Amino acid sequence: MAKVKTYVRPMQGWWRRNPYFVRYMIREASSVFLAIYAVILLVGLFRLTQGQAAWDAWRAALTSPISLIFHWLALATVGYHAYTWWKVAPKTAPDLRLAGRPLPEMVITGGGWLATLGASALIYIIIRWM
């Protein structure tokens, strides 16, 4: 049977054609930074079990320029994930109702953003002063 030559639209770099897809890819890329950050924490936990010298060496490694650049990029992309996570929450969360009526989308999204701000403030206070 002859091979049918059908035109296949090239998909190379498809996401660069539209700002909406660029934002989608940035959000998806945040997961790579999140995974690496989780591994950095796991290594830190391992170093903690080895004693004070190992823990201090882990902390010293985090002051290197490459580590700081990584964490700035991680903060930007994972921060964007946090922003979008609550933005889509009205569509992904279970049907939330108050007095029989669905909660307004802005209440769910705004509530999520406030929860992130509140949790962030709480964690900062605990780590710094408690």
Added chain:
Amino acid sequence: MKRSHEPIFWSLFGAGGVLSALVAPILIFITGIIAPIGLWMPGEALAYTRVLGFAQHGVGKLFLLAVISLFLFHAVHRIYHGLHDIGVHAGTGAMVAAYGSAALGTVIAAWLLLAIGF
């Protein structure tokens, strides 16, 4: 009909998505940026005895395990499904590698948290 295991991984993805949306930015900012450069966060805040005490406490153990494990499960789910977007049509092997590495990270974290004592 073969039962799908997708609900399990989607639940872990969702739980990791919520937890990371709540606490990941501030954790990255503190442990990776302001504590290392010593701005707005004194060095003693992450001193050995202090963090050790946190990791030996029940609440601290639960927090650390949840953060490491759920961040990993959330991330590998997105990476695995995102492979398609960059033209890699991954099969079962990639799926096992993705969720397997998250499960391995979870087991290692749990083991370290037990080894570190109470």
